[in-house]
Amino acid sequence: MSLKAPFNPDELPHHLSVYYRRFFPYSLFHRWLNYGHSDTGHFFALREFCFTLKDDVYLRYKSFETQKELEKGIQEYCPHKIDIGPVYSARIKDVKLNPLIVPVERELIFDIDMTDYDEVRLCCSSANICSKCWPLMTLAIKVIHRVLTEDFGFQNILWVYSGRRGIHCWIADKKARNLKSPARHAIIEYLTLIKAGLQGKERRAVLSNFDLEYQAVSKSLHLVRNHFLKNLVRDQGLMESEKGLAKVLAMLEDQELIAKVRAAIEPISGSERRWDKLTDMVGDYVASKKRNQDSWKTSNMLDELQVMFCYPRLDINVSHGLNHLLKSPFSVHPKTGRVCVPINPDQADQFDPFAVPTIDQLLEEMSDYDKAHPPLSATGTGDEPTTVPTKPPIPDWKKTSLKEGITIFETFVRKLEINWKREKAKENIKTEPVDTDF
Amino acid sequence: MEVFGSAQKPTRRQAIYAGKKEETEDIFTVNFFLDPPYFEDITLQDFETYALERLKVLRIFENAAFKTTRGSPEYHDLILKELPKEMRYRYVRPLNGTAEDVILENRRLDVLSHFILRMVFSRNEEQKRWFIQQEVDLFRYRLSGETAGSVGAFFRVSNFNYTPLPDEEFRNIRPILEKSTFFKHGQISVDTEFYKLDFLEALAMVKKRHVFLSMGYAYVPRRLLVEVVADRFRDYLGLEIARLSKIILESQEDTRLLPVMAKLAVGYTGKDYSGGELDFGITPENLDQLSTESFPLCARNMHEHMRKDHHLKHEARLQFGLFLKGIGLSCDDAVRLFRQEFSKHGISEKQFNQGYKYNVEHQYGRVGRRVNYAPPSCTKIITTKPPNGPLEHHGCPFKHFTGSLLEQRLKTYGLPPKDMDAIKELAQKGHFQGACTKYFEFTHRKKLTTVVDQIQHPNQYFEESRRLIDPDSVKDRPPIFSRRRPVLNAIKTEPGNSQAFSQAPPDMSDMDTDFHMTDAEMEEAMRAHEMEVDPSPGDNVAV
Numbered sequence A: 001m002s003l004k005a006p007f008n009p010d011e012l013p014h015h016l017s018v019y020y021r022r023f024f025p026y027s028l029f030h031r032w033l034n035y036g037h038s039d040t041g042h043f044f045a046l047r048e049f050c051f052t053l054k055d056d057v058y059l060r061y062k063s064f065e066t067q068k069e070l071e072k073g074i075q076e077y078c079p080h081k082i083d084i085g086p087v088y089s090a091r092i093k094d095v096k097l098n099p100l101i102v103p104v105e106r107e108l109i110f111d112i113d114m115t116d117y118d119e120v121r122l123c124c125s126s127a128n129i130c131s132k133c134w135p136l137m138t139l140a141i142k143v144i145h146r147v148l149t150e151d152f153g154f155q156n157i158l159w160v161y162s163g164r165r166g167i168h169c170w171i172a173d174k175k176a177r178n179l180k181s182p183a184r185h186a187i188i189e190y191l192t193l194i195k196a197g198l199q200g201k202e203r204r205a206v207l208s209n210f211d212l213e214y215q216a217v218s219k220s221l222h223l224v225r226n227h228f229l230k231n232l233v234r235d236q237g238l239m240e241s242e243k244g245l246a247k248v249l250a251m252l253e254d255q256e257l258i259a260k261v262r263a264a265i266e267p268i269s270g271s272e273r274r275w276d277k278l279t280d281m282v283g284d285y286v287a288s289k290k291r292n293q294d295s296w297k298t299s300n301m302l303d304e305l306q307v308m309f310c311y312p313r314l315d316i317n318v319s320h321g322l323n324h325l326l327k328s329p330f331s332v333h334p335k336t337g338r339v340c341v342p343i344n345p346d347q348a349d350q351f352d353p354f355a356v357p358t359i360d361q362l363l364e365e366m367s368d369y370d371k372a373h374p375p376l377s378a379t380g381t382g383d384e385p386t387t388v389p390t391k392p393p394i395p396d397w398k399k400t401s402l403k404e405g406i407t408i409f410e411t412f413v414r415k416l417e418i419n420w421k422r423e424k425a426k427e428n429i430k431t432e433p434v435d436t437d438f
Numbered sequence B: 001m002e003v004f005g006s007a008q009k010p011t012r013r014q015a016i017y018a019g020k021k022e023e024t025e026d027i028f029t030v031n032f033f034l035d036p037p038y039f040e041d042i043t044l045q046d047f048e049t050y051a052l053e054r055l056k057v058l059r060i061f062e063n064a065a066f067k068t069t070r071g072s073p074e075y076h077d078l079i080l081k082e083l084p085k086e087m088r089y090r091y092v093r094p095l096n097g098t099a100e101d102v103i104l105e106n107r108r109l110d111v112l113s114h115f116i117l118r119m120v121f122s123r124n125e126e127q128k129r130w131f132i133q134q135e136v137d138l139f140r141y142r143l144s145g146e147t148a149g150s151v152g153a154f155f156r157v158s159n160f161n162y163t164p165l166p167d168e169e170f171r172n173i174r175p176i177l178e179k180s181t182f183f184k185h186g187q188i189s190v191d192t193e194f195y196k197l198d199f200l201e202a203l204a205m206v207k208k209r210h211v212f213l214s215m216g217y218a219y220v221p222r223r224l225l226v227e228v229v230a231d232r233f234r235d236y237l238g239l240e241i242a243r244l245s246k247i248i249l250e251s252q253e254d255t256r257l258l259p260v261m262a263k264l265a266v267g268y269t270g271k272d273y274s275g276g277e278l279d280f281g282i283t284p285e286n287l288d289q290l291s292t293e294s295f296p297l298c299a300r301n302m303h304e305h306m307r308k309d310h311h312l313k314h315e316a317r318l319q320f321g322l323f324l325k326g327i328g329l330s331c332d333d334a335v336r337l338f339r340q341e342f343s344k345h346g347i348s349e350k351q352f353n354q355g356y357k358y359n360v361e362h363q364y365g366r367v368g369r370r371v372n373y374a375p376p377s378c379t380k381i382i383t384t385k386p387p388n389g390p391l392e393h394h395g396c397p398f399k400h401f402t403g404s405l406l407e408q409r410l411k412t413y414g415l416p417p418k419d420m421d422a423i424k425e426l427a428q429k430g431h432f433q434g435a436c437t438k439y440f441e442f443t444h445r446k447k448l449t450t451v452v453d454q455i456q457h458p459n460q461y462f463e464e465s466r467r468l469i470d471p472d473s474v475k476d477r478p479p480i481f482s483r484r485r486p487v488l489n490a491i492k493t494e495p496g497n498s499q500a501f502s503q504a505p506p507d508m509s510d511m512d513t514d515f516h517m518t519d520a521e522m523e524e525a526m527r528a529h530e531m532e533v534d535p536s537p538g539d540n541v542a543v
């Protein structure tokens, strides 16, 4: 990926207007959020959108009857950011929300933000990310995706890069969309290993012996241990960086043990060899406490430490209820100019946030392509390049590195569509005998 | 009784047996109460008797849950110990070989009493919550007592689609199930019967990762399935009661039932403390000391306000006056006490004699209808008539104080912060009597030898406190008033009086400036605190 077109915030409004006319995948987008309802069903119209305009002006409670209307709305306002809200019980319109209109349906969503890892990151802090900490997100995708598919049986999951320092997850199965708040809460708890501390105490991971055996946790721990060893101990030299070592030791909590380990480790060179030494010593320590009443506090401290360093940290407020807004896929991050592109969870390792195209880059790629492939006739540059009936020109996104993201998105939508068809077929079979009863 | 809709009278067989199999192992006691009862003509008297019996059972469950942990061996033992035998056979498990008609009759009473209480307790939120909690506990207790056979039968009848995992599937995933199914410490037996449920049905266990989860299904052992079904019962009962309270609100019929139901709903099935059974050696002089030592928070609050403000509003005078009567303060002493205090508030001798004195004497049954009124129970105090504004001091501090006021008060009374937090937490969660009981525990810690029963009555609080602090001062006294009789007897024996029961409970919201109340008004006001009309001459005896 070339970096020839760095993001230029001043150009954003102008670039966005081109982006929304020529790149944004309206058709797929509408196919997705309409969830197989007939066009006369007005289902799509019940969905809330929120546009963020220049200078953080929010337009909440926007709704659109059709794909056409949505296109018009987006192109007219040219929002710096698009958020998607829930499906409401009735159509909402610009005005302040009528209290009788309530959210009735909403994808199960997760928001994972690198800032939540600040206490354990060695390389960056707050909104910054680098290639050393990004694998935390990769691990989050792997752990959560496995739980969602294998344990909960969800099939229609879209992972999206948030454009700057995190990832979002949309679970769009019918069952997921209809979850009530307690069920969402239960799923989050099921996924949670790091608990917020009580009253001002720091967050902690607490693992019981049962947890370790419990299938879902043991599978997650397997991923966590691998990540910890490879990414932190080896690649980042965790045990040799003063900052890292301090963080690790602090988690041992027992001052005597900390002093002993520190003294034993410091003469050793090599991060991994230091880690091995620490593992041995903590192992002995745990064994010595085994008889104690409160042995549960220490017995799994090594795993707890690793969990603290890399297990996924969810922003639970986002997932809890039905009415939280979440940035739309293919929105553009106003601070970085990067497009919120989908991520293929099966190839999460290959995803590189720094290779995600910025809006400037897309425009450049398109004009490069067009220069290299001069049009034979003058079609396809009008208002609706993708819907010209005769001799369809190649859509603009295909000329750019947006292609990959759109392909993932399309696969997601297609799979949803297959599921609807199957469900409809099943429903027809089910309802038949009842019909003949009357 | 049309509120439940009408039900067909079931045949004997349908009523007893679940399915085709008619083996005794398949007879189950647990009931989801899906169908309303077939109401034969039941008399008001039966109505009350059934209700009271079930109420007693529910109280036992409440008390057990309070003293022990639900589901623990101690919990089970306590319930078995407390439930009288006949009730145990009726509500928990019939004796082997019980005759068919006995089982049938038991089930009839079970259903009837459940639906009667449903109606009784659907009238305010607090009562609803209490009732649902106890019924769910009873339900869970019964369900976990069923056998593999009877549980299956119960599921079939109640249309629950729960079938155990087929053997082969079980064998295949057994190693995983063994590792991924949670056992409490001490539970050793390995589950052999698993049910495959949509994870949405087992949220409580999914949340804690206590059951194995795969492809959206939770693998729930029977021991935990009980929880799932109990949760369903809770939801179902909640919905039904919400529906019911709407119907009752809208329907005007059967007004004869209203006073009976109101009484049952706040019903306290223990002693009524109408006064005089025990002698604690109370005089107006030692009241201050007793207040600090042994009054529950509600009484102490009113007492202190009386001393400080030299006045109490109507509801507080009623609540506090009856409390004092219950702990054995004589009528004359009570008059003296109030006269002395109220005079400092600028109430003239004449004013006092015309109004307040009459009120006090009325409470003691000396004048007017000569009824011996019983002091209100905690439930009654908690669920009716919240104090209105800062000048009213009746009610229950755990329920009616703001968090900060409660905290400040407890601090003044010298509670350490740790105890205070424990109490505040209970109160915040709505366990007002639990909070009161904790308060009792903390303030009597040095003397306590056993776990205390949950406080049900301010006068019970006082009595237990005295027994701990100064056992020698507690003496029996020959009863002056006869003990409680069901209110319906009064209807039967005094036909002229039934008029009183055909009216809704009086609204007493605007009755503070009341010292010129007429006799009739007075009785209206008292009716809420009524116990019985005692026709015997005994009520005239001076205390």
Ligand code: SF4
Pocket (backbone or CB within 6 Å): B296, B297, B298, B299, B377, B378, B381, B382, B395, B396, B397, B398, B432, B433, B436, B455, B456, B457, B458, B459, B461
């Ligand atoms: S729980 Fe009962 S005894 Fe305790 S303060 Fe409240 S009303 Fe009084």
Ligand SMILES: [Zn+2]
Pocket (backbone or CB within 6 Å): A111, A112, A113, A162, A166, A167
């Ligand atoms: Zn985010």
Ligand SMILES: [Zn+2]
Pocket (backbone or CB within 6 Å): A123, A124, A128, A129, A130, A131, A132, A133, A134
């Ligand atoms: Zn970094």
